[in-house]
Amino acid sequence: MSATPHQALRSSSTALVIGGGLGGLSAAIHLRLAGAHVLLLEANERVGGRAGLLRFDGYRFDTGPSLLNYPWVFENLFGAAGKRMRDYVDLIPVDPSIRFQWPDGASFTLSARLDLLIEECSRLEPGSAPAVMAFLRDTRLKYDLAFAKLVSRNADSLWEWVRPLTLRECARISVWRSLHAELGRFFRNRRIREALGSYGMYLGGSPFELPGFFSILAYGELAYGLWLPRGGIFGLIEGVERLARELGVDIRVNARVRGIRVENARVQGIELESGEILDAPVVISNVDLPATNLRLLPQAYADRAARRTQRTSMTCGAITFYWGLRRALPNMPHHSIFLPDDYRGAFDALFRTRRPSDDPAFYTSIASATDAALAPPGAATMFVLVPVPLLEAAHTEQWDSIVQDMRRHILKRLARHGIAIGREDIVHEIVWTPPEWERRFGLHRGSAFGAAHTLLQNGPLRSSNWSRDIHGLYYAGASTTPGTGLPMVALSGKLAAERALS
Numbered sequence: 001m002s003a004t005p006h007q008a009l010r011s012s013s014t015a016l017v018i019g020g021g022l023g024g025l026s027a028a029i030h031l032r033l034a035g036a037h038v039l040l041l042e043a044n045e046r047v048g049g050r051a052g053l054l055r056f057d058g059y060r061f062d063t064g065p066s067l068l069n070y071p072w073v074f075e076n077l078f079g080a081a082g083k084r085m086r087d088y089v090d091l092i093p094v095d096p097s098i099r100f101q102w103p104d105g106a107s108f109t110l111s112a113r114l115d116l117l118i119e120e121c122s123r124l125e126p127g128s129a130p131a132v133m134a135f136l137r138d139t140r141l142k143y144d145l146a147f148a149k150l151v152s153r154n155a156d157s158l159w160e161w162v163r164p165l166t167l168r169e170c171a172r173i174s175v176w177r178s179l180h181a182e183l184g185r186f187f188r189n190r191r192i193r194e195a196l197g198s199y200g201m202y203l204g205g206s207p208f209e210l211p212g213f214f215s216i217l218a219y220g221e222l223a224y225g226l227w228l229p230r231g232g233i234f235g236l237i238e239g240v241e242r243l244a245r246e247l248g249v250d251i252r253v254n255a256r257v258r259g260i261r262v263e264n265a266r267v268q269g270i271e272l273e274s275g276e277i278l279d280a281p282v283v284i285s286n287v288d289l290p291a292t293n294l295r296l297l298p299q300a301y302a303d304r305a306a307r308r309t310q311r312t313s314m315t316c317g318a319i320t321f322y323w324g325l326r327r328a329l330p331n332m333p334h335h336s337i338f339l340p341d342d343y344r345g346a347f348d349a350l351f352r353t354r355r356p357s358d359d360p361a362f363y364t365s366i367a368s369a370t371d372a373a374l375a376p377p378g379a380a381t382m383f384v385l386v387p388v389p390l391l392e393a394a395h396t397e398q399w400d401s402i403v404q405d406m407r408r409h410i411l412k413r414l415a416r417h418g419i420a421i422g423r424e425d426i427v428h429e430i431v432w433t434p435p436e437w438e439r440r441f442g443l444h445r446g447s448a449f450g451a452a453h454t455l456l457q458n459g460p461l462r463s464s465n466w467s468r469d470i471h472g473l474y475y476a477g478a479s480t481t482p483g484t485g486l487p488m489v490a491l492s493g494k495l496a497a498e499r500a501l502s
């Protein structure tokens, strides 16, 4: 058993990356920039993983992520290679960014423009302009601290992690309060708190359970805006893939890895489903971390990992609808979140009783409202995401009936807001449930966002990006550090590469 991750990779040796999600692509780029020969093996027909592409009848959909924030993280990824992101990816601003809607017709619209933000908050909570400014000051401080001192570097112990923080900074990061309680420090209005708290869903978590520190999620979007790459989120993946190939990363698709080969607690390489054997002293797995350990490691290591995995708390699953609509929906903005009357009850159903809620929150994205080329002329793409419990909450046939219930609920709720979509408006529908997400991308228990971001699963308390059992094995992606979401997994690839090279 090795105690440190050091010196697994010399700059001229070969490294294998399993999985071409954004974390895997980022790891491959950083390894290649350090001089390694990099071969990336992706099971599916294209890279991107959860940030994949669906195309039918002239409609183009992103499979998972639809919100792109913290663009500077991606600029840094291209910048590391001496390139400019704008030569690869065309980012279109989306502002106002998100509209929140409640069943009684109330709404709240967020914008990265300060005057509009203050106006909107003041409409719901008169006199709240100073609270908005205080919130932005507080979250800015946390956000800057997070990226300057916490999430952008590797650390193996709590002490090493927080060492760069002053005592005053430690006190300000609000890890002891829930996100919901943290928002209550600034806003009295329940709708503002519910709207900003529902950013917890970006991490697949409940605002009643996530640490208050995650108030930075809203700040990141307000300060740096929300964006859509031209061509959809997959436009970003295409740009990053192009960069990787230009740098000389060898990418093989339709190449499913069957297992990681290990001898004397050292990585030897991998074996593909085809039976092909590849040798390398370093493997970075971008396959969801618990799934890597349970399915790709030799039995003795997998058994050991199984005990740890049982203790890992995962984020929720998702049912995703991809609707090719016959007509545009001029009254609907690009992004909306539909919140229920019983906000707390919906989160409790998801994370405590673990059953699909009768009145779930859901999220819609009409990317063609920003990039018309994503749908045929006059038509629209509509993506709907409903957070649901993990795949073991229901059998396959039960998922079918849950989908029917959710579709009915969504259409009814939209109609209530004056957005009437008849079945005849939906030219083509594709639906993915947690079992489908698991099957396509190997997501542990069908969890859409990976390991949860509870207090005890952050920083060095989160599953580490290097194996303590197997020398030369590293992890990149949503279930390891720093966490889930496109910017975070891009960083995770960099951090995993640094481990392999350190």
Ligand SMILES: Cc1cc2nc3c(=O)[nH]c(=O)nc-3n(C[C@H](O)[C@H](O)[C@H](O)COP(=O)(O)OP(=O)(O)OC[C@H]3O[C@@H](n4cnc5c(N)ncnc54)[C@H](O)[C@@H]3O)c2cc1C
Residues within 6 Å of the ligand: 018, 019, 020, 021, 022, 023, 024, 041, 042, 043, 044, 047, 048, 049, 050, 051, 063, 064, 065, 066, 067, 068, 069, 255, 256, 257, 258, 286, 287, 288, 318, 320, 385, 440, 441, 442, 448, 449, 476, 477, 478, 479, 483, 484, 485, 486, 487, 489
């Ligand atoms: C529905 C949904 C909505 C989301 N919305 C957003 C959003 O709006 N904004 C945002 O920032 N984030 C969002 N996320 C989160 C974001 O998509 C993920 O955090 C991120 O894409 C995960 O990237 P990853 O690097 O962990 O790899 P993954 O995307 O999980 O990729 C892993 C890759 O490994 C491959 N693989 C698996 N097994 C094997 C094998 N045996 N051999 C070879 N290859 C294999 C898979 O095919 C896949 O390509 C969303 C996620 C989901 C599911």
